[in-house]
Amino acid sequence: MAAPLIQIHEVRKEYDDGPPALAGLTLEVRAGEALAVLGPSGSGKSTLLNLVAGLDRPSEGTVTVDGLRVDELSESASARYRRSRIGMIFQFFNLLDDLTVADNVLLPAQLAGASRQQARRRAADLLEFLGIDRFADTFPGRLSGGQRQRVAVARALMNRPALLLADEPTGALDTASGQDVGRLLTELNQDGQTILLVTHDTALADSCATRTIELIDGAIVRDVRAGGDVRAGRNVRAGSDIQAGSAVRSGGDVQAGAGR
Amino acid sequence: MSALGKVVRAGVGRRRAQTVVMTLTVLLAVTSSVLAASLLVGSQAPFDHAFARQRGAHLTAMFDGTGTTATQLAGTAHLPGVTAAAGPYRAVSLHPTLGGNARDIPVGLNLPVATVVGRPGGAPVDDLDLTAGHWATGPGQIVWDADRTPFRVGDRVTFPDVPGSPTLTVVGLARSVGGSADAWVPPAQVAALTEPGSAPEYQMLYRFAAAGTDAQVSAARASVVAAVPAGSMVSAESYLRAKRAADRAAATFAPFIVALGALGVGMSILIIGIVVGGTVGAATRRIGILKSLGFTPAQVVRAYVAQALIPAAVGTAFGVVLGDLLAVPLLHTEGSAYGTSALAVAPWIDVVVPIATMSVVAATALAPALRAGRLRTVEAIAVGRTPRAGRGRGHERGINLGINRGLHGLLGRLPLPRVVSLGLANPFARPARSATVAAAVALGAVGVTFGVGLAASLTGIDQGLNRESPGQVIVRTLSGREQSRAADPDAVAAALAGQPGTRRYFSTGQAQVGVAGLAGPTTVNAYRGDSSWGSYQMISGSWFTGPGQAVVPTGFLTLTGTHIGDTVTMTNNGHTARVRIVGEALSLSNEGQQILTDAATLSGLGARVLPESVRFDVDLTGGTDPKSYVDSLNAALRPLGALAEPASTGPSGTVIAMDSLAAALTLMLVAVAGLGVLNTVLLDTRDRVHDLGVFKALGMTPRQTIAMVVTSVAGVGLLAGVAGVPVGIALHHIVMPAMGRAAGTRFPAADLAVYHLPVVCALALGGLVIAVAGALLPADWAARARTAETLRTE
Numbered sequence A: 001m002a003a004p005l006i007q008i009h010e011v012r013k014e015y016d017d018g019p020p021a022l023a024g025l026t027l028e029v030r031a032g033e034a035l036a037v038l039g040p041s042g043s044g045k046s047t048l049l050n051l052v053a054g055l056d057r058p059s060e061g062t063v064t065v066d067g068l069r070v071d072e073l074s075e076s077a078s079a080r081y082r083r084s085r086i087g088m089i090f091q092f093f094n095l096l097d098d099l100t101v102a103d104n105v106l107l108p109a110q111l112a113g114a115s116r117q118q119a120r121r122r123a124a125d126l127l128e129f130l131g132i133d134r135f136a137d138t139f140p141g142r143l144s145g146g147q148r149q150r151v152a153v154a155r156a157l158m159n160r161p162a163l164l165l166a167d168e169p170t171g172a173l174d175t176a177s178g179q180d181v182g183r184l185l186t187e188l189n190q191d192g193q194t195i196l197l198v199t200h201d202t203a204l205a206d207s208c209a210t211r212t213i214e215l216i217d218g219a220i221v222r223d224v225r226a227g228g229d230v231r232a233g234r235n236v237r238a239g240s241d242i243q244a245g246s247a248v249r250s251g252g253d254v255q256a257g258a259g260r
Numbered sequence B: 001m002s003a004l005g006k007v008v009r010a011g012v013g014r015r016r017a018q019t020v021v022m023t024l025t026v027l028l029a030v031t032s033s034v035l036a037a038s039l040l041v042g043s044q045a046p047f048d049h050a051f052a053r054q055r056g057a058h059l060t061a062m063f064d065g066t067g068t069t070a071t072q073l074a075g076t077a078h079l080p081g082v083t084a085a086a087g088p089y090r091a092v093s094l095h096p097t098l099g100g101n102a103r104d105i106p107v108g109l110n111l112p113v114a115t116v117v118g119r120p121g122g123a124p125v126d127d128l129d130l131t132a133g134h135w136a137t138g139p140g141q142i143v144w145d146a147d148r149t150p151f152r153v154g155d156r157v158t159f160p161d162v163p164g165s166p167t168l169t170v171v172g173l174a175r176s177v178g179g180s181a182d183a184w185v186p187p188a189q190v191a192a193l194t195e196p197g198s199a200p201e202y203q204m205l206y207r208f209a210a211a212g213t214d215a216q217v218s219a220a221r222a223s224v225v226a227a228v229p230a231g232s233m234v235s236a237e238s239y240l241r242a243k244r245a246a247d248r249a250a251a252t253f254a255p256f257i258v259a260l261g262a263l264g265v266g267m268s269i270l271i272i273g274i275v276v277g278g279t280v281g282a283a284t285r286r287i288g289i290l291k292s293l294g295f296t297p298a299q300v301v302r303a304y305v306a307q308a309l310i311p312a313a314v315g316t317a318f319g320v321v322l323g324d325l326l327a328v329p330l331l332h333t334e335g336s337a338y339g340t341s342a343l344a345v346a347p348w349i350d351v352v353v354p355i356a357t358m359s360v361v362a363a364t365a366l367a368p369a370l371r372a373g374r375l376r377t378v379e380a381i382a383v384g385r386t387p388r389a390g391r392g393r394g395h396e397r398g399i400n401l402g403i404n405r406g407l408h409g410l411l412g413r414l415p416l417p418r419v420v421s422l423g424l425a426n427p428f429a430r431p432a433r434s435a436t437v438a439a440a441v442a443l444g445a446v447g448v449t450f451g452v453g454l455a456a457s458l459t460g461i462d463q464g465l466n467r468e469s470p471g472q473v474i475v476r477t478l479s480g481r482e483q484s485r486a487a488d489p490d491a492v493a494a495a496l497a498g499q500p501g502t503r504r505y506f507s508t509g510q511a512q513v514g515v516a517g518l519a520g521p522t523t524v525n526a527y528r529g530d531s532s533w534g535s536y537q538m539i540s541g542s543w544f545t546g547p548g549q550a551v552v553p554t555g556f557l558t559l560t561g562t563h564i565g566d567t568v569t570m571t572n573n574g575h576t577a578r579v580r581i582v583g584e585a586l587s588l589s590n591e592g593q594q595i596l597t598d599a600a601t602l603s604g605l606g607a608r609v610l611p612e613s614v615r616f617d618v619d620l621t622g623g624t625d626p627k628s629y630v631d632s633l634n635a636a637l638r639p640l641g642a643l644a645e646p647a648s649t650g651p652s653g654t655v656i657a658m659d660s661l662a663a664a665l666t667l668m669l670v671a672v673a674g675l676g677v678l679n680t681v682l683l684d685t686r687d688r689v690h691d692l693g694v695f696k697a698l699g700m701t702p703r704q705t706i707a708m709v710v711t712s713v714a715g716v717g718l719l720a721g722v723a724g725v726p727v728g729i730a731l732h733h734i735v736m737p738a739m740g741r742a743a744g745t746r747f748p749a750a751d752l753a754v755y756h757l758p759v760v761c762a763l764a765l766g767g768l769v770i771a772v773a774g775a776l777l778p779a780d781w782a783a784r785a786r787t788a789e790t791l792r793t794e
Ligand SMILES: Nc1ncnc2c1ncn2[C@@H]1O[C@H](COP(=O)(O)OP(=O)(O)OP(=O)(O)O)[C@@H](O)[C@H]1O
Pocket: A015, A016, A017, A018, A020, A021, A039, A040, A041, A042, A043, A044, A045, A046, A047, A048, B789
């Protein structure tokens, strides 16, 4: 059995003031899982996501993703790590307004120094797959929220990341668009994409997560698997019934992280 | 603390980087303004400054004591129109010879006749400045004029004409702006320097109520003459002569200080405008929030003007102090170049510059603050509310989004790394900011180009002037007491010819002749031997090749209204000789009233070459050490009454002074330009912090971030630098001839054509360097910014 894709061990995160945002959290996520992180505002969900993305460092404990000690990476190494193994989508899309949809989507590959031709083909494929290829030369300002989030998803998938991180991806969308994004995430997960999804929306969690955890005050208080198997507290163990991570990244033609 | 006060304080504290930039910029701007202003003021009237400080004498009069008495002379102090007077002091004209000294100068060397006055240093008129040592207070002590002396403190001086040949010790050097005497002794010591039975001589120093013109000084002088017995005033010297000479030297400085000063002031206003405008403009959203909380527009305006004024006040205070401190040594070098002593920063500059600076800051802050105050609250809050709904200045973005997008598309297709094309596209997103960066860099490039050219030209001109001593060794003939006559030039020439290491030499000697059309005697430099290797730097024409040809400085051509090819007539005791002018040479000696020609030209004229003026310029064979050559040559020359010494090389004091001034002002300009870039990039980075966060989330490394931010100004910097260079060159082409006119000469074309291709290429890259240097710090800041925080959307 392969090692878990994400191993978070005894992680504490303290900011300058107040109680810790994460209080000794331990969590393992297997490749192929779609893990929804629920919890009230301020419970540490975004903090957890940022630690996994290498955007922030834990005060204590270790974060290992795909065998890489994310908490120990230098600034440049963590940038390369994100480039090659992480795709991120956000509540407010974070698209660059003055770049076209296609250029936005191409960016991660360009940062990684991928070959122009291959990157273009990959971007075209993704836009087509996500049903937004007719907007390729449009600027994001013209698109609806749901369409923008699809562009963000395309951009996140550009370098075939091992892990897709989503922080409230439906938070800024109306119900219909939210459901649309939910279906998209489900579809991706069914194709083998590992997803870490932070949300307030229990319906979204129910529809696309294979597993759900709930945080309160920086600790896991509930861990539910899609099958109905409920575990509590720290001795939570992820199941092994989902396909292994290697399958997810098979046949990658974008040489993520290899170039400049 | 009031709500307004809190907001202001928090605003100043929160935008710490910008507050620091603001403070530093104002500091540099004020420092350079104080420097430029005080140098300008100093260069306007260096003589007047020193003259006012010393309460210099408008008239220095000498009286013969046989016809008048000290009491009578003291009475002239109360004449109408005399506002102050000093004296009568006993004075005596003496013939000094050099006594024991620490240097290698032969004892017994004759010195020009000196006026020695018995007086204290301090006085109500002509309050002397001591520049070295201490005042003469006892017997055997003497203080010498600092500017016209071969002496140093500790040297001894003998007066062989006085019975008993008294020898005194030079205990100090002093300076009289009006040049009232050559040396000073305590009043009681004059008797010991006077031949018994000879009539006493007195000096009186006067200041008059009206002494602005020659006529006024003459009138005042006449009233003094009328008040003393007829014929007892033997001489009287007006201060106006010395003033005119000093002003002429000073005027040489003015053009380039004006040029650099104007650049500095323009730059200061620009950068203060950029910084203040940028700070207020960047805070629009905050202003919206303040207004939604109930701040009135007036309160908002006040808050933002105050936020600009606080760091500006701190910068101004330190800038004035720094400017004053820096100005003192610069004014000192400048002052020495003028022949007047150290000057201080005029107090009014320390008042006017800060007031002007604070007014500029307030005015530049007011415009954007008013705009912010008028901004509708909803709009202001909307700015930056959602990640993409028109961040920054909405209208600016709207107008430029189209161009910008097209450009992104274009640049994106170029075979450039993505970070570079992203950086290159950035300037077009914010044309106003790019324009300010361009202006700052261009001004900096103008300053550097001008400064470098100025230094190169001055060095060239200085080397040209040094051509007056072309060899490595100079031999002077001495007329010592033990010699009945000056050394025989032929004997010196023979000694030189016999000395190993001599490559070639020629001699020059000076004679005074009359020149048709010129008042007063003209100095002729008569050459013997082949002087072709030691010609002056030519402005036009060529060096003389035989008798009957002459080379003259620009000043001579101007004075006589002649041109190259013209013939001038020299006269001496009824004899005449004609010379043809074949060249115009660079020389400032004798105010340009000078003729350089072969000695044979003078043969028919009967003009005598002054024996003391004869000197030999000697060129040594390669590998000869001048020091040991001089030592062994002196052994042969000493019995002949001649002395060899190494020719002094190295730049003159004036050139060092000008160079250090130019360097100081240019550095300030560059630093301010760099700060302007830094501030603009900082503002831009702040505005784009969210985008930068996105880039980093997508995997942009710190180095890529730095590359992107740096390329965002590199293009503009390069272009602005390239644009600034020709302007700097043009400025140089205006200022150098202006300096020449002030000094009374033209400059050789070679000294003006200093912008050679490699220099121009290097200068053209200067703008790029300024821009990159200014952008590096904020780029680093952008690379370090905490991504997790920037991605949080409010
Ligand atoms: N940069 C920061 N500095 C200080 N405290 C922070 C910072 N970021 C988060 N926190 C604190 O850490 C705690 C957890 O924050 P986090 O953003 O992870 O919550 P969250 O679960 O994502 O909340 P929400 O659902 O509102 O997004 C909160 O108390 C928050 O105030």
